[in-house]
Amino acid sequence: MRRVRNGVYILLGLLVAAVWLFPVYWMATTAIKPGRDMYSAQPQLIPLHPTMQHINRVLDDPAFWQALRNSATVTAITVVFAMVVAFLSAVAVARFDFRGRKAFLASVLVVQLVPHVALIIPLFLALSGLGFADTLTGLVIAYLAFAMPFAVWTMRGFVAGVPRELEEAAMIDGCTPLQAFRRVTLPLVLPGLIATSIFTMILSWNEYLVAYFLTSSPDRYTLPLWLTHFITSEGAEFGPLMAGSTLIALPVAICFALAQRNLAHGLTAGAVKG
Amino acid sequence: MRRARIVRARRITVRKEAVAVTVATHAAAGPAPAPRRPRRPRLPFLLIAPAAVILLLVQAYPLARVAALSFQSWGLAQIFSDEAAPFVGLENFQRILSDPLFWAALRRTLVLTAAMVSLTMLFGVGIALLMERLPAWLRRVVMSVLVMAWAVPTFVSTQVFAWMTQQNFGVLNHLLGLGQHNWYVNPVEGLSVATAVVVWGAVPFIAVTTYAGLTQVPGELVESARMDGASGLQVLRRVTLPLLKPVLGIQIVLSVIWDFQVFNQIWLLRNASPEPEYQTIGIYAYMQAYQGHDYGYAGAVALVNVLLLAVVLVVYVRQLIRMGDLA
Known part of the structure; x- marks a missing residue:
């Protein structure tokens, strides 16, 4: 039985x-x-x-390489900025009590739920006002904001998970506060940093909707926009479409698989409570 | 005992110096009932400032702008000239009330969301429970496959499903023996494909997080229930699921929010021009704005969309407060 x-x-x-x-x-x-x-x-x-015919067709397309450069640039900058900004906020909410702390946490949660579709029209108007419409900078700003809530929330769990006593002990042993941070706190929150940076990376690498609305010049296309080239009103060219899809999804899938353990940990720390 | 006191004394002096020098971050643990979080008036505000600026610029400001837009008549005249947009009061909202297309889109969105969320949760939780019962090697396989599927961007998975359901050469028709069936003539079938794409993409998140939650259910609890004669199903219903309730609650709320906004999948399956029978409320708002150039009305539809989600939001925040997550 x-x-x-x-x-x-x-x-x-x-x-x-x-x-x-x-x-x-x-x-x-x-x-x-x-x-x-x-x-x-x-x-x-x-x-x-x-x-290799479909794959070669993709690799021989200069627009693919341009889009790859754009996607890589946007993703790298977004990840670096998101990590720094989110980490600072996480330290603030995990280590300090200040007026408006709860309000900040609540609004971080709330913005996570605002549909991007509803924001697109005014976001476009706002970024045009600042001269960022149809630029990679505009995309980075938008992705930063979209990644921020999740990153702050997850990082907060990790920072809160490092006992203050550890830092204090390091300082008793003669570390300066910065050293204590670098040698004790940073290694302990590293899994959290990895998990959040991977999520941020996926978010900006995979994002289609906002890029579709904010970008009009072909030389600023990111990979998702470039891919839609193969879809015409007469139907899609599925060969190169699937080849391109494979090339786009592969690096992300590999990163995800490699960081599998960190991801699960990051999620439980962030979602279930740190 | 004496040593402890000395250490403590050292700690206090060190602490004073440290506070004087630094950024930082410690308190508590001392003998005096120190507040858990030190109050340092300016530093935390400096720390959250960058995040706050970005959130204000990209989330709060646009949201306020949508709200303002929805009381205006904002169209082509405002795009091509700098003509000020006239305020029209509640006119846009009155139009919504008498717009049959809006109501049809809303009903469609609600039905789709219900179907997507319940299927996602059913499969996600089911797979998590299944993973617990699998031998380690197979669990690793299932986990890796799910994590990989998770990493596939929606625009890619949508194209793959479009190719699999292609009328003449799609593998699905072949596997099901349907001949040259067109999946998109009947919107119910077409939207089922969209639902499948969404569920396929959303299940890994639910399964992985539920599984992580399951591993935290104390084994002794399950064991003692078993000893008291509970069957597997009873353990699940009386012990495991109640313990998972907070996690499941958040997953459901998040899924409702994500699925209510589904855009990419339907948009791409219909080649960027979905027929009215395929339009959800988000797509409808977008079509009004970019094809009808009726930004005011689109803003009103988007605002209604946000307000409907706000109802869900209340449940979500309450759940988080109950879990003590805002503390």
């Missing part, structure tokens, strides 16, 4: 893995299938004639 039940669990587990794996598998295999295999009456579950 027990063995039967365990067998059922294993079958279900395999089924779950298959359902969540299949779209990714189908994307990656379509990317290396020649056109006649992609568009055959009988879809081929295994790519029998792998080809």
Whole structure:
């Protein structure tokens, strides 16, 4: 009876893995299938004639490299700024009591819930007023704000999780406060920094909606916008589309998989309570 | 005992110096009933200033602007000339009340949200419970697959689902033996595909966080319930789920908020021009603004959207307060 039940669990587990794996598998295999295999009456579950034609078409496209540069720039700057800004706020709310602390925390939570779609029109008007419409700077500012609530919330849990006594002990042993911070606090909040920077990275690397509205010049396209090139009113060119998708999603998926442990920890610390 | 006192004394002097020099951050632990968080009037404000500025600029200001916009008639005249937008009072909101397209979009959004959230929670929590019962190797496999699926951007997963449901060469029609079925003629079917994309993308988050919560349920509790003769199902209903309630509550609220705003998936599945039968309230607001150039009316629709979510928000904040998270 027990063995039967365990067998059922294993079958279900395999089924779950298959359902969540299949779209990714189908994307990656379509990317290396020649056109006649992609568009055959009988879809081929295994790519029998792998080809680089779609991938080469992407790699030979200068617009792809431009978009890659734009995405990488926006993402890197957003992550660095978000970490610094969120960390400072996290220290403020975790270590200090000040007037408006609760109000700050509550508003951080509330803004997380405001639909981006509703903000887009005025955001566009506001950024144009500052001369940031259709610039990468404008995107960085927007993504910073979108990433901020989650980052502050998660970091707060980690900072609060480092006992003050540890820092004090380090200072008793002769560390300056800055040294105590660098040698004691920083290593302890590092998993939190990694988790939040990965979330921020994914947010800005994957963001489509705001980029779509704020960007009009093709040389400022980020990867998601570049990808939509392959969709025309006559339909989509699924070969290069899947090749491009694979190239865009791959680095992120690898980062995610590598940081799997930190992620789960970061989430529990932030979401469940630090 | 004496040593302890000496250490304490040292600590106090060190503390005084440190406070004089520094940024920092410590208190408590001393013998005097020190306040848990030292009050230092300016520093915390400096620390939160950058975050506050960004949030004000990108979240608060636009939100206030939407609210203002919704009482104005703001259209092409304001884009091409600097003509001031006339205030029209509640006119935009009156228009909403008598706009059948708005009500249809609202109903569609509510039904879709209900379907997406309940399916996401069902699969997410189910998979988390299943993972607990799997052998370690398979649990790692499932976890990695879920985490990988999580990292796939929505615009990519949407394109993949669009390709899988393609009429002539889609693998789904082949696997289901449907011939050349067009999934997008009937909006119910088309929106089901959109629901599948959303659920596929949202389940990993729910499953991983629920699983993390499950590992924190004390084993002794489950064991003692078992010893008292509870069946597996009873343990789940009486012990595990009640303990997970706070986590589940937040997950549901977050899912409602995310799914209420679903945009990308429907937008991209319909090639950036969704038919009226595919429009959710967010898409409808956008179409009014960018295609109808009726920014005032779009602002009013967006504001109604925010207000509806505010109801959910109240539940969310209350839940957080109950969990002591705002303390």
